[in-house]
Amino acid sequence: MIQTVEIFYVRNFDDTANIQGGYKITWSDNDNKTFVPLNGEGNRHYQEILEWVALGNTITDNGGGE
Amino acid sequence: MALTTLPTAAFATGSVGTSQLADGAVTTEKLVADVNFRNIIINGDMSIAQRGAGPSGAFASGQYIQGPDRYKIDISNMGNWKSSQSTDVPSGQGFNYSLKLDCDAADASPSAGDFIYLNQPIEGFNTASFKFGSSSAESLTLSFWVKSNKTGTYIVRFYDIDNQRALSQSYTISSASTWEKKTITISGDTVSGPNYDNGYAFAINWCLGAGTTYTSGTLNTSWNSVTNANQFVGQVNLADSTSNEWYVTGAQLEVGTSASDFEFLPYDVNLRRCQRYYFVINQSGANGGPLHPGRTNGSADINNIGVACPVPLRIGNPSVTIQSGTIMQVWANTFSMTSAGGGSVTSLVNTGSDSIRLMLNVNGFSGLSNGVAANWGPVISGMPVDAEL
Numbered sequence: 512m513i514q515t516v517e518i519f520y521v522r523n524f525d526d527t528a529n530i531q532g533g534y535k536i537t538w539s540d541n542d543n544k545t546f547v548p549l550n551g552e553g554n555r556h557y558q559e560i561l562e563w564v565a566l567g568n569t570i571t572d573n574g575g576g577e
Numbered sequence: 578m579a580l581t582t583l584p585t586a587a588f589a590t591g592s593v594g595t596s597q598l599a600d601g602a603v604t605t606e607k608l609v610a611d612v613n614f615r616n617i618i619i620n621g622d623m624s625i626a627q628r629g630a631g632p633s634g635a636f637a638s639g640q641y642i643q644g645p646d647r648y649k650i651d652i653s654n655m656g657n658w659k660s661s662q663s664t665d666v667p668s669g670q671g672f673n674y675s676l677k678l679d680c681d682a683a684d685a686s687p688s689a690g691d692f693i694y695l696n697q698p699i700e701g702f703n704t705a706s707f708k709f710g711s712s713s714a715e716s717l718t719l720s721f722w723v724k725s726n727k728t729g730t731y732i733v734r735f736y737d738i739d740n741q742r743a744l745s746q747s748y749t750i751s752s753a754s755t756w757e758k759k760t761i762t763i764s765g766d767t768v769s770g771p772n773y774d775n776g777y778a779f780a781i782n783w784c785l786g787a788g789t790t791y792t793s794g795t796l797n798t799s800w801n802s803v804t805n806a807n808q809f810v811g812q813v814n815l816a817d818s819t820s821n822e823w824y825v826t827g828a829q830l831e832v833g834t835s836a837s838d839f840e841f842l843p844y845d846v847n848l849r850r851c852q853r854y855y856f857v858i859n860q861s862g863a864n865g866g867p868l869h870p871g872r873t874n875g876s877a878d879i880n881n882i883g884v885a886c887p888v889p890l891r892i893g894n895p896s897v898t899i900q901s902g903t904i905m906q907v908w909a910n911t912f913s914m915t916s917a918g919g920g921s922v923t924s925l926v927n928t929g930s931d932s933i934r935l936m937l938n939v940n941g942f943s944g945l946s947n948g949v950a951a952n953w954g955p956v957i958s959g960m961p962v963d964a965e966l
Contacts, residue, residue, distance in 0.1 A: 540637060541901060545897070545963075554892060555777075559639070
């Protein structure tokens, strides 16, 4: 089951700013980290994130300050 | 000695034409063995197990199992189970593996909403031959070998995901711990059919137990909109003891009203069909595996990493997982280092569903020179790429 979801950031091509890269899922039943593209159409993990949010959970977004 | 069949030489060329054959004498069933890729189920012989043979630990609902590829478990509070690729197979049928589900924690008195079923999701592109949604809708035949210590009635559901319509049929396991072949034929759905696209369109569900929410009505044996109470009526509770186990192999879903012999595909073809949905970026570097080209971006990131896919994936935006304990390694100029704390995939560029190449960006490094060519790879263990339905 999903434990946390965080928006992940990446440096842009010019290495001048952080831009959103995707979602990072951590799981409650293992130590794996799953990375899901921002454009998640057709991606089953993206669908799981939507369902997880619909249950009242919140995606963490620290603006690239990790 | 009497001949039971006439040799080819007994017929003059052209002597047996259409007019010599009575209507219906040569049926589809007598020809169907020559139809390639007639099995809609992928990995029906359970021979491909990219996630490992197992047995697994307990799994969450919707999780693709450890053991044979392309199967997942949908479960709600119906005990705990372990899955594996087993070498217990029906004798003399050509199978080398089966899928085993082993009850690890029992649920002898399920609550109303509890259930468990084994599920093979089917992509819409693979359902065109059904001709559903038209007056030409084809009958489908599901055949499989099954074995369990628990005899009784079991339910299989045929599920049109796109239209939320379903049809259920029962089968009986008659002899405990004995391989039995089951064949189920259903009519086609003339009302609607799965979408012809790369989405989750259709499913075969082998039920292993369900509470009254799904069993209190009348079994739905014709195509109808899903009514929960009619889905799994009569199903035995295989979750009632940790001694219980269930095996299946030789699963084949085909168009027509009878089951043909199981269609054995070459191993490489079967593997490639599974890899449209899941493959692993193999461990690299110190482990001797392949590296993947990219470039450094700043001091900590490797961007534009090209990862070749074995086949075009179902989607161009799959998920990538860093498994527990995996780290990444990069070689850039004379520089070589491993990532701190496993590193991260920072983005994956959607390269389209027909692409055979992924583009990853990763980080977790330090001290890299900016803008130089780099070779990257995971070490310790591989990184799964998931485009499953």
